[in-house]
Amino acid sequence: MVPMRSYNEMQRESGDVRAHYDRFCQWLSRQPGETMARKRAEADLVFRRVGITFAVDGDLSGTERLIPFDLIPRIIPPDEWQMLQNGLRQRVKALNMFLHDVYHQQNIIRAGVIPAEQIYTNAQYRPEMQGVDVPRDIYAHIAGIDMVRAGDDESGAFYVLEDNLRVPSGVSYMLENRKMTMRLFPELFVQNRIAPVAHYPDLLLESLRSAAPPGVDNPTVVVLTPGMYNSAYFEHAFLAQQMGVELVEGKDLFVDDNSVFMRTTHGPQRVDVIYRRLDDDFLDPLAFRNDSALGVPGLLSVYRAGRVVLANALGTGVADDKSIYPFVPDMIQFYLGEQPILNNVPTYQCRKPEDLSYVLAHLPELVVKEVHGAGGYGMLVGPASTKAEIESFRARLIARPHGYIAQPTLALSSCPTFVESGIAPRHIDLRPFVLSGKNVSMVAGGLTRVALREGSLVVNSSQGGGTKDTWVIEK
């Protein structure tokens, strides 16, 4: 494929280093190659010893892999972060308002802004949530908003690629990557004013506590994990530990007297807020998948009675689906009366005949995604695909057009990265984590993922992506 010209985070095309990378580049040029190689080995060793690994899903032998960590940080200047932060707050506020609306009056449908069938035909819409009130009207307590930067050398602009409102993961890597950089290169933190991120678990706990059922003064918060063979188990354990709350599995909880309890060595203890890292379908075998051994029988009825809080709420998937994504800018205007600060990527909805015919005519230039897909599976990256791949995808698209959306292939920005041949640019994205409770809060930065294969635009760890520390420079 022809390499696309893309925005390089560190350098201009002229070779000049961008101002916010200046200090780092000077430092990097002074580091001997062997030192950096040694530091990379050290990082690997520590990650393995600490067990910062992710289990390969479905592999019960417990095979664990490291997510490759790259030593060169992704740096964001203060004014850019300010804009991102304002935009993220605005977007997440609107998404929460949308969720409340969908499960109550549905004003946005009545106003004709979003077609009703977009909601009712969505598998993530949960009719059992209709009319159910949740504390503070917050549905997505934790949102991971995937951002990319595209555009040319001068005006690289940020776009929201995807909203993750179900169980977004990756925040533990953001925290561990920072810890690692500080351990390997403490001098960099003396030279640069880098916004800290280590207080994320405190913000998270505060948000979760503030979302407790009304009248509960000192809520008991737990993290619910599917168990140690889940690919994100490390993160579940990490967050529970950092917040100082119990990490529970479904079998540790039970429902009695219209309340949720956990089994402790001193008898049953009432639970008020469940930060669940389990998909909706697995939460309650009585209500959803009855083959799920991961959930808690009877949980849904306690939840609907408002006697326990789930974070995120049940049914948030209706707002982060790729078929709803094109409407988010309209939501912002509808609920907040504001202009959207963050751009959406122009999106063709293949369910519309005119969009479909455009997409079919331009497949080699477009990225086509499954509406309900995640994790980089089931998508077509036109410019990186063979003719045969495109044709087989075309057949799937024609057979089920409502299952797909398409977007122009963005020239994702790139950041210098250690690769076998030395340092070379690789494409990156950014997932900031936005917390909603009493306030909307976030730590500066997020998780930067990097596609390690040359030219690749797929940053997912399941597809060979790595991660970087993300620095927001303070003013």
Next chain:
Amino acid sequence: MLSRTADHLFWMARYMERAENTARMLDVTMQARLLPQSHNQENRSLRAVLRISELEPAFLERGEPLTQESVLRFLVSDPRNPSSIYCFLQAARENARAVRGTLTTEAWETVNSTWLKFTQLLKDDLLAIDPGSLFEWVKYRSHLSRGVTTGTAYHDDAYFFTRLGTFLERADNTARILDVRFLDAEREPRDLSDSSAQLEDFYYWTSILSSVSALEIYRKVYRDVVTSDRVIDLLMLNRSMPRSLLAALDGVCDNLKKLRNDYSHDCEREAGKLRAELQYADIPQILEGGLHAYLTQFLARVYELGNRVSETFLLLPVA
């Protein structure tokens, strides 16, 4: 704390202790083989090692010849034998991983890196090249994991469950070692008027002491020749001897007391009875009824106590 968490901590500690005791036992057996021995004696000591863990049938089922190499492989590096050091360290690590958020970072890293490094040492073939140093290493890592836990963990229920697992397992393991070794000695009584038999006898008992780090302690306590009665006395009834049955029961009772809940009365009483019997026992009396009989009922009661701990703390009735 969460019952499941307590369960994992309890078993993490038990498996680590079991790995250590297996290494201790094998280390001593290996050292004994450095002395001149008849083929018959060799075979006997290998069988004794297998019997300690009740593994003789499982081993013989494999149809492999009874050699030092095959027994070592079976008890150290065989992933198919759930009672190998390999499986113990793996189980300790899996239990730790399930509750890694409850452990201190240092404690988790110790258990995790023990497992990772152990698999590496096996790959490097250390078991064939220098088994003694491998056993030393396992012992050392077990000491380290206990020390790191004691030195870093907040002393709350999580810590007490971990300690409870260690002591209960140790009571079991020391009793097993004593039982098998003494049965072994009874089966082949030595004629102590013969000086070579005397020498053999000396090495036999000193090796048992070494296997529980008690040889120096024996010398300090008795300042006298090594006799089987005193070995029993030291390893069963001396509460200052850290691997003795009484010391282990002290540890069990102390931790149970700290873990007391509304349901734990019976559990504490059983442990207390077992301890009191040791506390007021005397050796001639025990020997009169037969050591084997005594230890057999002791092991059964330790096993029963383990079940009771599970019922009391780990599988609480719903509401």
